[in-house]
Amino acid sequence: MASPLLRSARCREHLLIPNLHRISVHLTHHQQTLPLPRPNISIKKNHPLIRSFHQSSQKMSSPNAIPHPLLMIPGPIEFTDEVLQANAHPSMSHVGAPFINVFGESLEMLRKVFLTSDPASQPLVLSGSGTLGWDIVAANLIEPGEEALVLHTGYFADGFAECIETYGGKATQLQAPIGGRPTLEQIEKALKEKKFKVITITHVDTSTGVLSDPRTVCELVQRVSPETLVVVDGVCSVGAEDLEFDKWGVDVALTASQKAIGVPPGLSIVMLGKRAVQAFENRKAKPASFFASLKKWIPIMKAYESRKPAYFATPAVQLIYALNASLKQILQTSMQERFAKHKAASKKVKDFVKAMGLEQVPNKPEESANTMTAVKLPDGIAPTDLLPKLAARDIVFAGGLLPQVKYFRVGHMGVTATDEQRGDLTKALEGLKAALAECGYEGAKH
Numbered sequence: 001m002a003s004p005l006l007r008s009a010r011c012r013e014h015l016l017i018p019n020l021h022r023i024s025v026h027l028t029h030h031q032q033t034l035p036l037p038r039p040n041i042s043i044k045k046n047h048p049l050i051r052s053f054h055q056s057s058q059k060m061s062s063p064n065a066i067p068h069p070l071l072m073i074p075g076p077i078e079f080t081d082e083v084l085q086a087n088a089h090p091s092m093s094h095v096g097a098p099f100i101n102v103f104g105e106s107l108e109m110l111r112k113v114f115l116t117s118d119p120a121s122q123p124l125v126l127s128g129s130g131t132l133g134w135d136i137v138a139a140n141l142i143e144p145g146e147e148a149l150v151l152h153t154g155y156f157a158d159g160f161a162e163c164i165e166t167y168g169g170k171a172t173q174l175q176a177p178i179g180g181r182p183t184l185e186q187i188e189k190a191l192k193e194k195k196f197k198v199i200t201i202t203h204v205d206t207s208t209g210v211l212s213d214p215r216t217v218c219e220l221v222q223r224v225s226p227e228t229l230v231v232v233d234g235v236c237s238v239g240a241e242d243l244e245f246d247k248w249g250v251d252v253a254l255t256a257s258q259k260a261i262g263v264p265p266g267l268s269i270v271m272l273g274k275r276a277v278q279a280f281e282n283r284k285a286k287p288a289s290f291f292a293s294l295k296k297w298i299p300i301m302k303a304y305e306s307r308k309p310a311y312f313a314t315p316a317v318q319l320i321y322a323l324n325a326s327l328k329q330i331l332q333t334s335m336q337e338r339f340a341k342h343k344a345a346s347k348k349v350k351d352f353v354k355a356m357g358l359e360q361v362p363n364k365p366e367e368s369a370n371t372m373t374a375v376k377l378p379d380g381i382a383p384t385d386l387l388p389k390l391a392a393r394d395i396v397f398a399g400g401l402l403p404q405v406k407y408f409r410v411g412h413m414g415v416t417a418t419d420e421q422r423g424d425l426t427k428a429l430e431g432l433k434a435a436l437a438e439c440g441y442e443g444a445k446h
């Protein structure tokens with residue numbers, strides 16, 4: 001029996017679909033019968049009308065041709081022409097069949113990106129950013145007074161812990177020195193001291209560039225505290241770092257559109273495993289949020305995936321078109337191939353900065369992210385010296401987030417890492433060397 005929500009949505013479907021059908025028939029007819037705009041041959045070639053026609057059609061086919069600085073911060077990233085064009089999709093009904101199809105197909109593709117084939121896994125795409133993923137976990141999977149173990153590898157663990165406490169959970173942070181990550185021994189000891197409802201891992205902490213190892217943490221949790229849910233904050237990793245949802249036994253992985261998923265900011269993307277869905281269903285307290293409630297969203301996502309319209313809150317229609325375009329591009333190769341490309345791009349950046357004598361924030365190469373590089377600045381050079389010199393070369397890097405270290409961050413995710421023909425890495429690294437030389441850094445002068 002359909003829920004009242006779905007029933008009411010289906011009533012709307014009856015109202016809307018016939019109209020939509022008429023609209024699409026009308027559009028097709030319109031396109032067939034209206035003459036295409038043709039330049040009048042009596043107008044000279046460089047007439048402003050002709051120039052603007054050519055300029056606008058060039059802009060439409062290649063939004064990246066619009067001059068803009070190369071964005072190499074750890075998100076948002078550079079987007080492909082196809083994604084930017086999809087993001088400019090004309091307005092569509094959010095409960096009409098064409099859009100529901102695109103949404104449903106995107107959810108199916110997300111399963112492939114997260115590497116889950118378990119039908120009990122539940123993808124969610126909500127209007128919001130990565131932070132909303134924290135709220136979804138904290139408001140639905142942790143009941144007031146329940147414990148969460150937060151593995152701290154930088155700034156973003158503090159945020160997740162604060163979010164958990166906002167909804168009444170108790171967060172214990174397991175700290176590591178800057179540039180490091182908690183050891184398996186420390187995690188095992190902590191898991192044996194208390195019963196934790198969830199353990200959170202920041203796969204890549206974007207403030208430090210430290211890469212965690214969710215696979216070994218999953219193995220440890222399964223051995224020591226199997227009822228604890230493993231939650232991976234994959235905002236700076238999903239779609240680029242090796243993450244095998246089913247194989248490793250991850251219970252929740254969350255991300256955002258603007259990083260390795262390659263879509264403009266505005267979507268919160270979450271994959272729930274079977275155990276996470278069950279934990280929510282067995283919850284005694286009501287979900288502690290209205291907008292982030294899984295009670296509201298799971299039926300909506302299930303409806304989209306079975307191509308039925310449903311409504312709880314208006315989705316970001318154009319961003320979903322962009323997501324669909326990006327996921328199609330991502331899935332043109334295997335995820336393993338994509339992970340390998342990100343590793344190769346990362347190595348190129350890391351080898352380059354090392355050759356100039358610069359150190360990185362992560363203490364060990366094997367604990368360094370492949371999606372970004374956090375580079376310590378030489379004595380006497382501040383981010384405020386370097387970043388404007390890069391900007392003058394049309395290159396945007398990010399400053400550091402931790403006040404204790406003087407460093408800058410380079411993002412190399414998505415098309416910048418996978419499409420060598422764009423030349424993004426070469427431009428960025430040459431620009432970095434020239435900017436550092438201009439700052440007076442000897443290591444960049446030969």
Ligand SMILES: Cc1ncc(COP(=O)(O)O)c(C=O)c1O
Pocket residue numbers: 075129130131132156202204205206207233234235236256
């Ligand atoms: C690891 C990590 N988690 C969470 C967030 C928060 O995501 P958002 O800024 O999309 O809300 C970020 C943002 O950069 C992040 O890097």
